[in-house]
Amino acid sequence: MSRSWPRLLTRGTTAVLAVQVLLQPVLAGGFLSGHYDLLRMHMINGMTMIVVALVQGVAAVFLYRAGAPRSVLTHGFMVPLAIAATAVLGEFRLLILHVPIGVLMVIGILQMASEVWRKEKTPQVEARKEEVPV
């Protein structure tokens, strides 16, 4: 099974999640500055992130079946769960947990996106490294 479409899909979903998660503190900040309608956008953006992460989870299953490491599958399941947990904390206004975990989500999702978009090493590079005598 080729890795092409699940890999392309994962690149797409991680890019969308990266933009969405960067929007969350901006929308929250706007809400805290008195633009109360931005809380609704924060909520809608948060819920949409769960859907995008679920689509990413499906791609992760196909990537894993095509030979990708188990960590891809684990990430595929953990990311939608973590976003959903963050959203529940926001809905229940448990901000003492919601805000720090939300900030960690920003860092984690940006890191995941950079890993997914990092150029995949071609097999020759690996072989060439082995050949060079020290």
Ligand code: HEM
């Ligand atoms: C994955 C990231 C995040 C998700 C999914 C998320 C989701 C949510 C949701 C669903 C709510 C409830 C909205 C409502 O009551 O209508 C909420 C509230 C809130 N979130 Fe987030 N959020 C995220 C990240 C953040 C970040 C990074 C910050 C701040 C730096 C933040 C600050 C807030 C604040 C201040 C509230 C309002 C609580 C209140 O009503 O007093 N959130 N969030």
